[in-house]
Amino acid sequence: MIEIKDFIKEIETEIEEIELGTLKPETEFRKLETWSSMHALIILAMVDTNHDVTLTGEELRNCVTIQDLYNLVKSKKA
Amino acid sequence: MAQFTSSNVSIKGIAACVPKNTESNNDYTHIDEDERKLLIKTTGIEYRRVVKKGVTGSDVCYEAGEKLIADLGWNKNEIELLVYVSQSKDYFAPSTATILQDRLGLPKSTIAFDSSLGCSGYVYGLSMISAYMNMTKIKKAILLVGDISTFALTPLDKSTYPLFGDAGTATALEYDENASSMHYSLGTDGSGYDAIILPGGCLRSPYDEEMYKMVEVEKGITRSKGNVWLKGLDVFTFSVTVVPPSLKELMAYANQTPDSIDYFVMHQANLLMNETIRKKLKIAPEKVPYSLRDFGNTSSASIPLTIVTQLADEINSLNTDKTFMFSGFGVGLSWASVIVKSSKIHISKLVEI
Numbered sequence: 511m512i513e514i515k516d517f518i519k520e521i522e523t524e525i526e527e528i529e530l531g532t533l534k535p536e537t538e539f540r541k542l543e544t545w546s547s548m549h550a551l552i553i554l555a556m557v558d559t560n561h562d563v564t565l566t567g568e569e570l571r572n573c574v575t576i577q578d579l580y581n582l583v584k585s586k587k588a
Numbered sequence: 589m590a591q592f593t594s595s596n597v598s599i600k601g602i603a604a605c606v607p608k609n610t611e612s613n614n615d616y617t618h619i620d621e622d623e624r625k626l627l628i629k630t631t632g633i634e635y636r637r638v639v640k641k642g643v644t645g646s647d648v649c650y651e652a653g654e655k656l657i658a659d660l661g662w663n664k665n666e667i668e669l670l671v672y673v674s675q676s677k678d679y680f681a682p683s684t685a686t687i688l689q690d691r692l693g694l695p696k697s698t699i700a701f702d703s704s705l706g707c708s709g710y711v712y713g714l715s716m717i718s719a720y721m722n723m724t725k726i727k728k729a730i731l732l733v734g735d736i737s738t739f740a741l742t743p744l745d746k747s748t749y750p751l752f753g754d755a756g757t758a759t760a761l762e763y764d765e766n767a768s769s770m771h772y773s774l775g776t777d778g779s780g781y782d783a784i785i786l787p788g789g790c791l792r793s794p795y796d797e798e799m800y801k802m803v804e805v806e807k808g809i810t811r812s813k814g815n816v817w818l819k820g821l822d823v824f825t826f827s828v829t830v831v832p833p834s835l836k837e838l839m840a841y842a843n844q845t846p847d848s849i850d851y852f853v854m855h856q857a858n859l860l861m862n863e864t865i866r867k868k869l870k871i872a873p874e875k876v877p878y879s880l881r882d883f884g885n886t887s888s889a890s891i892p893l894t895i896v897t898q899l900a901d902e903i904n905s906l907n908t909d910k911t912f913m914f915s916g917f918g919v920g921l922s923w924a925s926v927i928v929k930s931s932k933i934h935i936s937k938l939v940e941i
Contacts, residue, residue, distance in 0.1 A: 527626065546623050547747070547808075547820075548630050554824050555864045564829050567821025 511561075511584045518576060524556045525549055535577040553579070563587050591773045591841040594718035598767035599928065601760040603656035603936035604896040605648040605734075606637040606753070606883065613750045618743050619808060627750055632859025636753035636884035638738045643941075645676040646684045646691075648756025649732035651939045653692050656758040659936045662728060664693050669729035670700040671716050673709035673888055675786075675919070676736040677702060688732060699724070706784070707855045707918025708774075709733055709888035711926050714759070714914075715772050721763050731759040735887035737816065740786050744802065744810035748818050751858065753884035757892035760934075768909070768929040771842035773834050780921035783822045788813030823918065824861050831917050832868040835925055839913070842927045846871045849927070850910040851899065855917055856880045856890040891916055900935040907931060 512520075518533045527544040539545060550570055558564050563586045573579045612635050613628050628634050639648070649672065657664060670692070672685040685700035694700075699720060705712050713731045721729055734756030741749045788799040793813060804810040811817060839845060852871050854862050856879055866876050877898035879890070886893050891914050895903070903910075909931045917923035 527622070544622070546626055548623070548626050550821055551824055551858075551860055552630060554821060555828075555860050558828050558864055559867055564825055566825045567819065570821065 511587050514577065514580045517580050517583070520556060520560055521553065521576070524552055533576055535575065535580070537576050538574050539576060539579070557583055561587060591771060591838055593769045593771050594715065594722065595769050596763060596765050596767055597718040597721050597761055597770065598764045599714075599759060599930060599933050600762050601656050601660050601934035601936065602757065602892050602895055603652040603659070603939065604755060604757040604889065604893045605651040605655070605939035605941060606755045606893070607639045607643065607648070608940045609638050609640060611636050611638050616743070616750050618749070619746050630858070630860050631751060632878065632880040633751060633884045634881050636738075636750075637755065639736055639754045643736065644678050645674045645734045645736050645756055646672070646678050646688055648736070648754065648941070649674075649734045649758060650688060650691055650756075651941055652734070652756050652758035653688070653730055653732055655936050655939050656760055657692070657730070659934060660760055662760065665695050667694050667728045667730055668698050668726045669717065669720055669724070670694060670698055671703060671713050671729070671731050672700070673703045673705055673713040673731070673733040674735055675704055675706045675887065676739065677704075699726070705920070705922060706735065706887045707857070707890070708916040708920060708922040708924040710757075710891045711772070711914055711916050711924035712774065712922075714761075714770070714926055715774065715924070717761050718770060721761065725763060727763050729761045731761060733757050733759070733892060734889040737885075737887050740814060740816045742802070742811055742815050745815060746808040747820055748816050751885045752816070753886050755883060755886040755889035755893045757889045757896070759892060771838060771927045772925070773838040773841070774924045775830070775834060775922070777826070777830070777921045780822065780826055782817070783819045783826065783921060784816065784919040786814075786816045823857070826921055827857065827861055827917050828864050828868065830923060831865050831915060834923060835869055835913070835915060838925050838927060844911060844913070844927055848911060849913045850875060852876050852913045852915070853891050853894050854915050856883070856885055856894060857918060858885065888916070896935055896938055900937070903933055903935050
């Protein structure tokens with residue numbers, strides 16, 4: 511599994527509305543001004559394509575911060 | 589049942605009909621401009637065809653059926669099997685297939701019945717026709733597949749309204765002992781029955797004065813029991829988890845590989861989901877046509893509509909056999925895929941009413 515800083519870069523690249531360098535591990539992503547429910551779908555697709563991990567909607571809903579999301583993907587990959 | 593093979597049936601032609609009336613997601617003002625742009629980019633859906641009130645699935649399928657029968661020059665008296673696959677029937681009772689038998693002028697010896705399936709319905713319909721033709725040795729059959737999804741949508745629900753369009757299709761099949769085999773994979777997971785659901789109006793939740801009461805469930809999503817409810821993330825997870833492995837197994841069963849498939853026509857759900865599936869299967873993008881941009885998600889009609897609108901010229905000019913893989917997945921939850929070889933499928937020009 512890649513480092514969290516690279517995971518953040520993947521998200522920032524995939525979601526054009528989020529500028530590079532904006533996200534931190536502690537960022538609560540749903541509270542971002544530019545956040546839309548469509549971004550949840552984009553994150554599911556990105557995690558699936560780049561990491562071969564399929565998250566459920568429920569799992570994603572339980573993540574608050576980027577760190578939570580990273581930990582979840584890492585644990586499912588293991 | 590995992591995979592199985594049917595023989596002796598060939599697809600002779602495919603036609604589709606859509607309403608002329610077009611709606612653009614660029615005009616969908618229930619969400620702001622940034623979200624609208626993101627929605628169009630992510631779903632790949634820009635335009636949708638929407639029927640006028642009162643037009644049914646059987647109306648659009650009838651038009652497609654007439655066009656196809658005329659194009660093929662078929663004698664209607666030889667068509668003795670009609671299957672109507674749809675989740676938007678004309679009446680609770682009788683079945684819509686019986687109405688279509690009469691309206692199309694098919695003989696009274698016709699076997700006609702409905703099947704209530706959505707996204708997976710086209711491939712299911714092909715398998716039902718194949719089974720009946722092998723049982724009966726009926727020479728000619730017509731499969732009518734389509735949905736009017738827009739009747740149950742409200743613009744107040746951003747998670748459904750911008751996605752769906754209306755369409756009806758017709759596929760002609762013939763009993764032919766020289767036909768190439770068709771290799772199928774069908775499956776079901778009813779535990780996800782409420783991932784895509786139109787809850788009100790049937791026996792589990794009959795019509796009452798509450799049925800059309802609008803309830804806000806979250807920002808941008810206000811709906812009633814008379815509307816389609818969609819759990820987008822759950823459908824996404826289901827589709828990318830179940831569909832790629834089932835297609836890999838089907839390809840192995842049919843001695844095919846991602847490289848040997850010439851055309852992979854998927855149910856048109858949304859671009860992000862379909863592309864995730866395509867990438868997992870490692871099928872080249874040029875083999876995977878989309879009608880999403882112009883027609884949206886057309887439910888059961890999406891595979892034949894994509895063939896008619898995106899592949900007509902190529903298929904009509906084929907002179908060697910090509911390998912097609914069709915895959916439908918969604919409401920049910922239900923999925924169905926087929927691999928078939930052919931060079932002689934007549935694709936009719938799109939009918940617009």
